[in-house]
Amino acid sequence: MNPPIMTDMRSEYSKTLIELGRENPNIVVLGADTTDSLKTSGFGKIFPNRFFNVGIAEANLVSLSAGLAASGKISFASTYAIFLPGRAVDQIRNGIAYPSPGNKKGLNVKLVVSHGGLSVGPDGGSHQQIEDIAIMRVIPNFRVFIPADTFAVSKLTRLMANEYGPFYMRMARSNTPVVHSESQDFQIGKGITIRDGSDCTIAACGITVRMALEAAESLQQEGISCRVLDMFSVKPIDAELLEKAARETGGIVTCEEHNILGGMGSAVAESVSERYPVPIKRIGAQDMFGESARDNEISLLLEKHGITSFNMAKQVKEIRSRKL
Amino acid sequence: MKPCNREMGLNYYQIKKNVLRARKLVIKATNSAGSGHPGGSFSMAEILGCLFYKHLQYDPKNPTWDDRDRLILSKGHAAPGLFSNMAVAGYFPESELETLRKFGSKLQGHPDLKCPGVEFCGGSLGTGLSYSVGVALAAKIDGKNHHIYTIMGDGETDEGQVWEAAMTAAKYKVDNITAFLDRNFIQQDSYTEKIMPLDEKLEGDDISEMWKDASRWKTGDKWRSFGWNVIEIDGHRIEQINSAITKANSTKGIPSIIIARTIKGKGVEHMEDNPQWHGKAPDSDVSPIINLELDSQFMIAPSIIAGDMTNLENEVKRCVSGRADYIHLDVMDGQFVPTKTFDHRKIQELRSLTVIPFDSHLMINEPVKHVRDYVEAGSDIITVHVEVCDESSFGEIHDLLKQSQVGVGLAINPDTDLPEWSYKFIPTLDQLIVMSVVPGKSGQKYIEETHGKMIRLNTVLNEHNFSGCIEADGGVTLDNIDSCFVDGARSFVGGSAIIGKQDVRSAIRDFRNQVLKTKRKILLDKANELGGSTLVKKWIGLHVVGEKQEQIKKIAEEAGYL
Numbered sequence: 001m002n003p004p005i006m007t008d009m010r011s012e013y014s015k016t017l018i019e020l021g022r023e024n025p026n027i028v029v030l031g032a033d034t035t036d037s038l039k040t041s042g043f044g045k046i047f048p049n050r051f052f053n054v055g056i057a058e059a060n061l062v063s064l065s066a067g068l069a070a071s072g073k074i075s076f077a078s079t080y081a082i083f084l085p086g087r088a089v090d091q092i093r094n095g096i097a098y099p100s101p102g103n104k105k106g107l108n109v110k111l112v113v114s115h116g117g118l119s120v121g122p123d124g125g126s127h128q129q130i131e132d133i134a135i136m137r138v139i140p141n142f143r144v145f146i147p148a149d150t151f152a153v154s155k156l157t158r159l160m161a162n163e164y165g166p167f168y169m170r171m172a173r174s175n176t177p178v179v180h181s182e183s184q185d186f187q188i189g190k191g192i193t194i195r196d197g198s199d200c201t202i203a204a205c206g207i208t209v210r211m212a213l214e215a216a217e218s219l220q221q222e223g224i225s226c227r228v229l230d231m232f233s234v235k236p237i238d239a240e241l242l243e244k245a246a247r248e249t250g251g252i253v254t255c256e257e258h259n260i261l262g263g264m265g266s267a268v269a270e271s272v273s274e275r276y277p278v279p280i281k282r283i284g285a286q287d288m289f290g291e292s293a294r295d296n297e298i299s300l301l302l303e304k305h306g307i308t309s310f311n312m313a314k315q316v317k318e319i320r321s322r323k324l
Numbered sequence: 325m326k327p328c329n330r331e332m333g334l335n336y337y338q339i340k341k342n343v344l345r346a347r348k349l350v351i352k353a354t355n356s357a358g359s360g361h362p363g364g365s366f367s368m369a370e371i372l373g374c375l376f377y378k379h380l381q382y383d384p385k386n387p388t389w390d391d392r393d394r395l396i397l398s399k400g401h402a403a404p405g406l407f408s409n410m411a412v413a414g415y416f417p418e419s420e421l422e423t424l425r426k427f428g429s430k431l432q433g434h435p436d437l438k439c440p441g442v443e444f445c446g447g448s449l450g451t452g453l454s455y456s457v458g459v460a461l462a463a464k465i466d467g468k469n470h471h472i473y474t475i476m477g478d479g480e481t482d483e484g485q486v487w488e489a490a491m492t493a494a495k496y497k498v499d500n501i502t503a504f505l506d507r508n509f510i511q512q513d514s515y516t517e518k519i520m521p522l523d524e525k526l527e528g529d530d531i532s533e534m535w536k537d538a539s540r541w542k543t544g545d546k547w548r549s550f551g552w553n554v555i556e557i558d559g560h561r562i563e564q565i566n567s568a569i570t571k572a573n574s575t576k577g578i579p580s581i582i583i584a585r586t587i588k589g590k591g592v593e594h595m596e597d598n599p600q601w602h603g604k605a606p607d608s609d610v611s612p613i614i615n616l617e618l619d620s621q622f623m624i625a626p627s628i629i630a631g632d633m634t635n636l637e638n639e640v641k642r643c644v645s646g647r648a649d650y651i652h653l654d655v656m657d658g659q660f661v662p663t664k665t666f667d668h669r670k671i672q673e674l675r676s677l678t679v680i681p682f683d684s685h686l687m688i689n690e691p692v693k694h695v696r697d698y699v700e701a702g703s704d705i706i707t708v709h710v711e712v713c714d715e716s717s718f719g720e721i722h723d724l725l726k727q728s729q730v731g732v733g734l735a736i737n738p739d740t741d742l743p744e745w746s747y748k749f750i751p752t753l754d755q756l757i758v759m760s761v762v763p764g765k766s767g768q769k770y771i772e773e774t775h776g777k778m779i780r781l782n783t784v785l786n787e788h789n790f791s792g793c794i795e796a797d798g799g800v801t802l803d804n805i806d807s808c809f810v811d812g813a814r815s816f817v818g819g820s821a822i823i824g825k826q827d828v829r830s831a832i833r834d835f836r837n838q839v840l841k842t843k844r845k846i847l848l849d850k851a852n853e854l855g856g857s858t859l860v861k862k863w864i865g866l867h868v869v870g871e872k873q874e875q876i877k878k879i880a881e882e883a884g885y886l
Contacts, residue, residue, distance in 0.1 A: 028465070052461065052492075054492050055491065055492075057485070057488035059451070059454070059484075059485040060489055063452075063454030063455045063458065064455070064458040064489075064492065065458060066458060067454065067455035067459040067460075067461075068459070068461060068462045069458075070455070070462075071458070071462030071463065071466075072462065073462050073465070091451055091485075094445060094447065095455065099436075099437045100438070101437045102388075102437075
């Protein structure tokens with residue numbers, strides 16, 4: 001494979017917000033003392049009346065976003081992953097997901113975080129949010145996105161602005177490899193078959209999509225045809241696409257920078273086991289916390305948790321031997 | 325378009341009447357549900373009354389009307405209080421309150437958007453102020469003029485998020501919020517000052533101690549230091565709430581909070597100041613007694629002409645510090661009665677001293693010619709005599725007063741009965757003064773025949789759906805106030821018996837205690853009638869705070885109920 005083009009999700013998010021802000025006067029953006037880091041401060045410079053920095057007060061951030069949304073605004077509230085689901089889950093549940101005006105479900109708030117997963121790196125285990133997918137996907141009315149690259153970030157940000165209701169979107173801290181093309185279409189609840197294959201499937205999300213492609217490439221050398229799915233829409237999950245993969249390839253390896261309990265892998269397993277059970281292997285943090293790793297050591301940290309293309313390829317082979 | 329807004333608000337008595345109606349609905353609803361929170365519903369009852377029936381702009385037929393004011397009940401457990409007022413205000417039929425907390429109801433255990441008109445899903449405490457700031461900022465972005473009212477509980481402000489929101493509101497200068505702190509001193513476990521002191525730590529068990537010493541109140545300082553405009557009031561006094569809202573809403577550049585000192589369970593003796601009634605429903609057998617108790621609320625109104633006529637300003641101040649419910653102003657013109665006291669100009673002067681309600685009793689000829697002056701002078705209730713009115717002139721007076729949000733009163737002299745022309749006004753009359761002396765001067769003796777007259781009068785009033793307040797005026801003393809209460813009077817004018825005393829406050833307290841004793845007896849009668857000594861004992865047993873139980877037990881023993 002060619003060396004990846006690396007781009008910054010936060011810059012893309014910020015750029016898209018500004019475009020949306022120009023198009024729609026109801027877009028408001030909120031932050032909690034991380035607006036330079038999230039780059040949402042750019043929106044604030046252009047639209048000072050629609051930008052609110054509430055300081056280090058995440059509970060307040062969430063409830064305030066809800067109040068604005070209840071009054072017809074489209075709230076984008078952003079900070080680090082560890083401080084939103086990790087800290088303000090009550091405000092998210094009771095303040096955003098639960099209130100349902102008229103026939104609508106939940107309030108029109110988009111929680112967009114960066115610094116998801118282990119790849120946060122040097123800040124250490126206290127800042128590596130590996131539980132957020134689990135937390136967010138069990139809350140009714142919430143939809144959960146894990147974009148793999150900046151094309152996904154841009155399109156999903158736009159999609160969330162146009163689609164009523166609560167969303168959670170998790171971005172990575174570091175630059176991420178481009179895996180999609182500009183023409184790629186993103187729909188709620190629709191996974192993307194990013195590489196076809198017939199012998200096995202790897203379901204990935206976020207930074208692991210590129211790794212999955214690399215794994216598939218190396219498996220190809222060994223004569224194994226591996227399908228790769230970008231399951232960016234963790235909730236709703238694309239049950240049809242997964243069933244098809246199960247039927248056609250007979251086994252699924254999942255990989256995410258999240259606890260294997262409750263994450264994307266769990267969502268895949270839940271869906272497949274109900275519709276067409278096949279062997280599944282979940283790669284991710286094995287119910288243990290992360291730790292500090294400098295930027296050039298993040299690959300080592302991920303490797304410690306088995307989050308590598310090498311391990312994915314290994315698990316694919318392992319699963320093939322267990323096929324029903 | 326809307327029945328209740330700033331232009332069309334109700335008068336003092338009408339607000340009180342709706343507050344009473346809402347309290348009764350809280351009892352009905354929580355009893356039917358078998359659970360719920362009457363205590364915190366009652367501590368904020370008058371606050372909601374002033375909002376719903378005077379200040380709040382809304383349209384119950386169009387609950388999503390864009391320009392409505394937003395009422396955000398952050399202390400969501402007081403949902404029965406909110407729903408009851410919404411029913412009274414016309415959002416849904418009162419009968420629907422019986423579905424509270426039941427399967428399939430839109431009246432959830434905590435306020436929910438499932439119920440049209442509810443603005444905020446409450447229940448998780450400490451989040452409502454942040455939400456309100458969001459709503460307020462949205463209004464600012466959109467250039468809307470509607471106002472946001474947020475009601476918080478005191479225990480709720482243990483939550484750190486409240487202070488996050490407080491800082492945010494100050495930072496963004498959200499002056500379109502008026503917050504209320506329902507400072508009832510009780511949270512679920514116990515008194516706030518024991519669980520997490522907001523003022524000063526409470527020593528001993530008597531929460532009423534906290535009311536007596538303003539130097540111990542620190543809550544206001546907290547909010548002031550967070551950059552808020554703080555207004556501190558007695559949260560059960562309608563005139564203080566109204567005045568505070570007006571002041572808060574006109575304060576620009578900073579957010580305002582009204583710290584309302586209240587009594588949890590206010591209105592029902594055994595619930596008052598009793599942490600047990602934070603979240604418990606009344607039983608079916610005691611509910612009728614509670615309803616009777618709510619109907620038995622009464623007011624004491626000193627008449628200042630019994631004092632120093634050369635210094636009425638001072639008499640007004642004595643009444644205010646003596647905690648009178650309102651002040652009775654006897655206006656005499658020297659024609660309808662032989663004596664002359666003062667006119668509207670004096671009332672206007674006195675008005676600037678206080679917000680306490682002024683009950684202007686016009687003993688003047690041709691009141692229809694002068695009544696507007698008394699409205700403009702700042703009267704809250706105006707009473708005219710039937711002897712100098714007819715159907716047409718009183719009709720004019722009645723309409724003017726209602727339009728001006730002033731209570732409408734009629735008075736009859738000892739030798740007068742209600743004339744037939746007045747019957748059509750009875751249903752909308754706020755007050756009926758039954759004179760028990762010949763008006764004209766202070767210090768006369770109560771005319772005993774009044775009792776007999778009251779019996780006849782009550783029949784007429786019942787026939788014509790009277791729902792106002794009967795005021796006993798003339799010679800009311802500690803010796804006869806209880807029989808006046810039994811006759812049906814619910815407000816009592818005290819002349820020399822109050823104002824003539826050195827210590828007005830203790831004179832008023834004596835009046836209250838005397839009526840309270842009678843009221844307790846009537847409630848025991850009711851308990852005995854409904855359930856014999858078993859219910860009497862149960863009723864007594866409910867009164868666990870302070871010395872109430874012993875006192876009520878004594879009354880029951882004297883009545884032979886035990």
